[in-house]
Every structure is written in structure tokens, then in C-alpha cells.
Amino acid sequence: xxxxxxxxxxxxxPSETLSLTCAVYGGSFNGYYxxxxxxxxxxxxxxxxxxxxxxxxxxxxxxxxxxxxSVDTPNKQVSLTVKSVTVADSAVYYCARGxxxxxxxxxxxxxxxxxxxxx
Amino acid sequence: DIQLTQSPSTLSxxxxxxxxxxxxxxxxxxxxxxxxxxxxxxxxxxxIYKASTLESGVPSRFSGSGSGTEFTLTIGSxxxxxxxxxxxxxYNSYSGxxxxxxxxxxx
Numbered sequence: 001x002x003x004x005x006x007x008x009x010x011x012x013x014p015s016e017t018l019s020l021t022c023a024v025y026g027g028s029f030n031g032y033y034x035x036x037x038x039x040x041x042x043x044x045x046x047x048x049x050x051x052x053x054x055x056x057x058x059x060x061x062x063x064x065x066x067x068x069x070s071v072d073t074p075n076k077q078v079s080l081t082v083k084s085v086t087v088a089d090s091a092v093y094y095c096a097r098g099x100x101x102x103x104x105x106x107x108x109x110x111x112x113x114x115x116x117x118x119x
Numbered sequence: 120d121i122q123l124t125q126s127p128s129t130l131s132x133x134x135x136x137x138x139x140x141x142x143x144x145x146x147x148x149x150x151x152x153x154x155x156x157x158x159x160x161x162x163x164x165x166x167i168y169k170a171s172t173l174e175s176g177v178p179s180r181f182s183g184s185g186s187g188t189e190f191t192l193t194i195g196s197x198x199x200x201x202x203x204x205x206x207x208x209x210y211n212s213y214s215g216x217x218x219x220x221x222x223x224x225x226x
Contacts, residue, residue, distance in 0.1 A: 045163070045218035046218070047217065096162075099210075103151070106153075106163070106165060107168075107174065109162035109164075111162065
């Protein structure tokens with residue numbers, strides 16, 4: 001049974017850096033891409049990017065300049081960093097297991113982390 | 120980017136009804152389209168991938184079809200557990216994977 005558990009700061013001020021980590025329990029880690037997806041009432045579901053065990057990444061074009069994904073393969077963890085956040089970055093952030101190749105569907109999801117950006 | 124437009128945005132139905140949700144793409148792509156179900160306070164759940172392949176454990180009353188720019192999700196006989204919001208997602212574009220705006224199925 002694959003489980004994803006995520007954590008990170010939920011309240012940020014504008015211009016601060018958002019950092020979230022997702023740990024994978026059960027199943028194979030090396031065989032998949034791991035995605036970050038966020039959801040807000042304003043933008044709906046928005047894919048942020050994905051990373052695999054070797055560190056190969058793909059990013060949403062509109063977020064590429066501020067987003068960084070990293071991987072800790074021995075500990076089966078992936079992390080998301082978003083620099084210079086604004087109110088528009090307020091959303092529920094999810095990590096999810098993608099496909100065995102880049103761009104696959106997300107079949108397992110974390111519980112979600114509500115991130116609020118407010119001054 | 121490929122844009123996905125779902126219709127209708129809201130659908131009112133009753134238990135036992137058959138319902139169809141449509142997802143239209145701004146440009147043609149191969150059939151690497153997925154459908155998700157989301158209930159309030161929960162993460163989305165994968166129902167269908169590759170346009171018509173049922174995810175393991177998903178009831179057979181869910182079915183998907185389509186190709187090119189038009190795809191559909193059909194729920195054969197609505198059950199109380201099916202009242203939720205449904206999203207399509209295309210995942211064959213490395214300029215960005217995108218979701219549709221969602222269709223809420225309510226009573």
C-alpha cells in the first residue's frame with residue numbers, strides 16, 4: 001500500500017519561501033515520477049512540476065523561475081520550494097505519484113497542505 | 120499549453136441516472152487523458168487513464184471514451200457515493216500538464 005505523507009509551513013508572508021516535503025511509504029520509489037499539484041478556488045487544480053529518483057525534473061512554464069524540486073532517494077522523499085511567494089500562491093498543495101515516465105497520471109496523493117500567504 | 124474545457128460545470132442528477140461529462144481540448148493530442156473524482160476535503164482520486172482504462176478498484180459503472188479533442192466520462196448508474204466533482208487532465212504535453220475546470224455532480 002503506497003502512502004504519501006507531506007508536511008511544511010502553512011502560513012507565510014509575501015516574499016518568503018514556501019518549503020514542503022513529501023515522504024513515500026510502501027511501493028517502489030525509483031520507478032516513478034513524483035508530482036506537486038496545487039488547488040485554489042481561483043485557479044482550480046494546477047500542476048507545478050515533477051521529479052524522479054535521479055533528479056530529472058519538469059516544471060510548469062509559468063512557475064519555472066520560482067520553483068525548485070529536489071529528491072532524497074535513500075529516504076524516499078521529495079521536496080518543493082517556491083521562492084518569493086505572493087497571495088496568489090495560497091492554495092492546498094498536494095504531492096502525488098505520477099507515472100513511470102514523465103507526464104503520467106497521478107494515482108496516489110498526499111493528504112494536502114493548506115498554504116496561506118498573508119501579510 | 121493545451122487548455123481543457125469541461126461541460127457542464129454543474130450537473131444535477133438522481134441516484135440511478137446515467138450521466139456524461141465532456142472534456143474538450145484546445146488542440147488535438149493522443150489519448151493520454153485522465154479523469155479524477157474529488158470530494159470535499161479530500162485529494163482527487165484517479166478513475167480513468169489513457170482516456171478509457173479503468174484504474175484498479177474503480178467500479179465498472181465509470182467509463183471513459185474519446186480521442187483527438189473530445190473526451191467523455193460516463194457514470195452508468197449514479198450511486199450516492201458518486202456525488203462529487205470530476206476533473207479531466209491531459210498529460211502528454213511537456214509544456215505543462217493541465218486540468219479541466221471541473222464538473223460538480225449534485226442532487
